Amino acid sequence: MREVLGYYTKETDLLEGVKTLVNEKITVKDVFSPYPVHGLDKAMKLKRSRLPRVAFIFGALGALLGFLFQAWVFTKSYPINIGGKPFMAIPSFIPVTFECTILFAAIAIVLAYLLKSHLGAGADNKIYDQRATDDHFVIVLDVSDKNNKESEEITTKLKATGAKSVETKLL
Numbered sequence: 001m002r003e004v005l006g007y008y009t010k011e012t013d014l015l016e017g018v019k020t021l022v023n024e025k026i027t028v029k030d031v032f033s034p035y036p037v038h039g040l041d042k043a044m045k046l047k048r049s050r051l052p053r054v055a056f057i058f059g060a061l062g063a064l065l066g067f068l069f070q071a072w073v074f075t076k077s078y079p080i081n082i083g084g085k086p087f088m089a090i091p092s093f094i095p096v097t098f099e100c101t102i103l104f105a106a107i108a109i110v111l112a113y114l115l116k117s118h119l120g121a122g123a124d125n126k127i128y129d130q131r132a133t134d135d136h137f138v139i140v141l142d143v144s145d146k147n148n149k150e151s152e153e154i155t156t157k158l159k160a161t162g163a164k165s166v167e168t169k170l171l
Helices: 011-023 051-077 090-117 148-160
Strands: 002-008 028-032 137-143 165-170
Touching (some): 002 011, 011 137, 011 148, 137 148
Antiparallel strands (some): 002 137, 002 165, 028 137
């Protein structure tokens, strides 16, 4: 399997390049940049992230478990009359319930992000070029091994969109 890498020095050229390639039905495998580029996900036509849903679900679960645990402790497990307040004093449960919400949501977001991005322990992520972490933007495209014409066409299109250099790498 071969990959064609297009190197850009300006984010505006990168965005135009990605838009051009996507409009011409060329599949962009990935794009690497030294910082987040506004509008890149829209240009690549990526689906919206599900992390907000994960945060909501686990935050709600944390709030429910935190509240139910306190209710169980103060009414069934260890009921103590503190300062004359009732055993089920809901306003006093709010701080711990809030903290459980934040804790569960934060842990769930981190774990979901690491799993989805394949960034956990033992991950073997390919670094295409060190310049992508410094001052270059890189578009990675897959091409078939047998079709040299396709590789040449893609190289020409990348150069036309403003790529400073184009490389072909074998995997």
